[in-house]
Amino acid sequence: MSRLHEYLIRLADDNLILSQRLSEYISRAPELEEDLAVANIALDHLGVAMHLLSYAAEVQGDGRTADDLAFLRSEREYTNVLLVEQPNVDFAHIIARQFLFDAYQTGLWQALAASNDETLAGVAAKAAKEAAYHLRHSSGWMIRLGDGTAESHDRAQAALATLWRFVDELFAGDDLDAEMAATGYGVAPEELRSEWDHRVDSTLTAATLQRSEDGYQRSGGRNGFHTEQLGHLLGEMQWMQRSYPGLQW
Amino acid sequence: MDAAFVPGVAVVTSALSLRKILGEVVDPEIPVLTIADLGILRKVEEAADGTIRVTITPTYSGCPAMDHLRAEIERVLGEHGHDRVAITTVFAPAWTTDWMTSEGRTKLEKYGIAPPRQDPTEEILCPRCRDDGSRLVSEFGATACKALRVCSSCGEPFDHFKEI
Ligand SMILES: [Zn+2]
Numbered sequence: 001m002s003r004l005h006e007y008l009i010r011l012a013d014d015n016l017i018l019s020q021r022l023s024e025y026i027s028r029a030p031e032l033e034e035d036l037a038v039a040n041i042a043l044d045h046l047g048v049a050m051h052l053l054s055y056a057a058e059v060q061g062d063g064r065t066a067d068d069l070a071f072l073r074s075e076r077e078y079t080n081v082l083l084v085e086q087p088n089v090d091f092a093h094i095i096a097r098q099f100l101f102d103a104y105q106t107g108l109w110q111a112l113a114a115s116n117d118e119t120l121a122g123v124a125a126k127a128a129k130e131a132a133y134h135l136r137h138s139s140g141w142m143i144r145l146g147d148g149t150a151e152s153h154d155r156a157q158a159a160l161a162t163l164w165r166f167v168d169e170l171f172a173g174d175d176l177d178a179e180m181a182a183t184g185y186g187v188a189p190e191e192l193r194s195e196w197d198h199r200v201d202s203t204l205t206a207a208t209l210q211r212s213e214d215g216y217q218r219s220g221g222r223n224g225f226h227t228e229q230l231g232h233l234l235g236e237m238q239w240m241q242r243s244y245p246g247l248q249w
Numbered sequence: 250m251d252a253a254f255v256p257g258v259a260v261v262t263s264a265l266s267l268r269k270i271l272g273e274v275v276d277p278e279i280p281v282l283t284i285a286d287l288g289i290l291r292k293v294e295e296a297a298d299g300t301i302r303v304t305i306t307p308t309y310s311g312c313p314a315m316d317h318l319r320a321e322i323e324r325v326l327g328e329h330g331h332d333r334v335a336i337t338t339v340f341a342p343a344w345t346t347d348w349m350t351s352e353g354r355t356k357l358e359k360y361g362i363a364p365p366r367q368d369p370t371e372e373i374l375c376p377r378c379r380d381d382g383s384r385l386v387s388e389f390g391a392t393a394c395k396a397l398r399v400c401s402s403c404g405e406p407f408d409h410f411k412e413i
Contacts, residue, residue: 033387033397040389047311051340122340126310129343129413137388 004117005060006079007180009069010222011112012052013080016070017230018101019045020237025088034091037137041098044130051123071241075231076224083166085221085230089159092152095141096159102135103199104170107192116184139203146207157209164212169219171196176222267293267301270329274321277314278392281360284318288348291339300333301326306344309393346412362395363409375400376407383407 022042029035053066064072083101088094109131112124145156171193173181180186204211220226240247271293272285284290284305292304303322307315319336326334346365349357354364358376366373372381380402387397395408 033389036387036391036397037389040393043311043313043393044309045311047307047309051310118341122343123310126307126340126343130310133388133411133413140388 002059003176003179004185005056006176007186008052008056008059008120010079010176012049012056012069013078014084014101014105015045015052016049017078017080017233018084018097019043019049020233021084021086021088021097022094024236025094028088030091038094041134041137044127044134048123048127048130052120055119055123067241071238075226075234078226078230078234079222079224080230081166081169082218082221082227083163083170085227085233086163086166087229089162090155092145092155092159093162095138095145096156096163098134099138099142099203100163100167100170100200102131102138103196103203104192105131106135106199107195108187108189111187111192115186120185135199142203142209143207146204146209153208156207160204160209161212165216165218168217169221172219172222174222267295267326267331270325271303271322274318274325277317279357279360279362281356282353284322286350286353286356288344288350288353289318296335298333299331300335301331303334303336304339305336306339308344311393344413346410349410357410361407363398363407365410365412369412373398373409375403375405377405378403 019042022038022045026035026039026042029038049070050066053069057064057066057069083097086093086097106128109124109128113121113128115121115124142156145152147153171189173189177186177188181188201211218227268285268290271290272283274284274290276282276284276287276289287308289305289308290303291306292302294302296302303326305315305318305322315338322336323334347367349365357364358374361376363373363376373383374381375383378400380400382401383398384401385396386399386406389395390397390408394410394413396411397406398409399406
């Protein structure tokens with residue numbers, strides 16, 4: 001398997017899995033406008049995943065299509081970060097998960113827009129605009145929830161406490177990241193951390209919310225070791241293709 | 250700079266009539282706009298072997314209209330006797346609302362959607378009464394490209410085609 005292919009897969013999987021999670025929530029948001037927002041954000045992530053998986057399939061050239069890669073891999077073959085597979089729980093969790101991830105992807109896509117790989121740079125330049133818009137939405141809600149009622153504040157703080165353990169993984173580069181950064185195709189995620197800290201802290205201050213500082217951190221997603229949540233998600237996402245192989249719309 | 254990527258549509262060699270033909274293809278979600286109005290249609294050229302090469306770019310990464318548009322381009326060219334069509338989707342440079350033609354902006358406003366502003370410091374005008382006072386209801390509207398606002402003067406809600 002080529003290293004570029006592997007790299008594209010991890011970038012794609014973050015977006016594919018988050019898109020699936022967001023889609024589960026459509027029709028359950030607290031107001032119609034947020035149903036539309038969640039649907040649109042899910043669609044943006046799905047589009048990015050689709051373009052990256054198509055390119056990954058092309059790079060590999062072994063006959064597998066983007067759909068095969070999306071629907072016919074096993075759980076261990078998904079290399080998304082653990083954050084994006086975490087369950088929806090309530091609106092505060094959806095917003096907090098999105099906020100932490102948008103702040104990461106905003107920097108990531110800006111950096112990857114300068115990739116030596118022309119196709120990846122093109123997808124990233126497009127996604128950078130969308131991530132900035134997503135971040136504006138999720139930041140606005142973090143502030144509204146955190147600085148809102150006692151109930152909304154507590155829920156937002158609880159969501160942060162639950163999700164904070166998946167933050168370090170976003171910036172924990174491995175051999176593949178280092179190799180891709182060295183060739184100019186990719187970016188070392190460690191370099192995105194300080195800007196992320198700044199972005200997140202300024203919003204949390206406005207939201208009267210605290211970072212969760214118990215120091216407990218989980219990782220493993222990049223190596224295919226997932227929380228139990230992913231299996232359930234894949235069971236639903238892959239059911240159609242597993243039950244009716246080759247089914248086309 | 251590649252001549253194909255100037256605002257509007259660059260037309261290469263004898264493809265002028267092809268560009269007109271493709272001007273009939275409309276966006277399924279905003280049917281008053283053609284793909285030329287939107288700036289989605291980036292390049293039309295005829296290869297030596299007669300293949301029509303069409304280059305398009307998506308508005309948003311997940312724009313669900315792209316498959317439909319590819320099929321429409323093939324259908325319309327087919328109706329005009331061009332059976333060999335190759336459609337390429339490019340991402341760079343990323344689509345921007347700056348590429349929407351002024352004709353497209355006018356049609357959009359008549360249709361009831363506030364067009365993207367060329368200068369985002371300007372006020373957004375209500376497409377119904379043209380008042381410049383309105384309030385954002387939602388950053389995301391019925392499609393990815395629109396936000397939902399409500400006019401402070403006539404009180405009607407309206408879509409705003411977001412600048413990106
Ligand atoms: Zn009005």
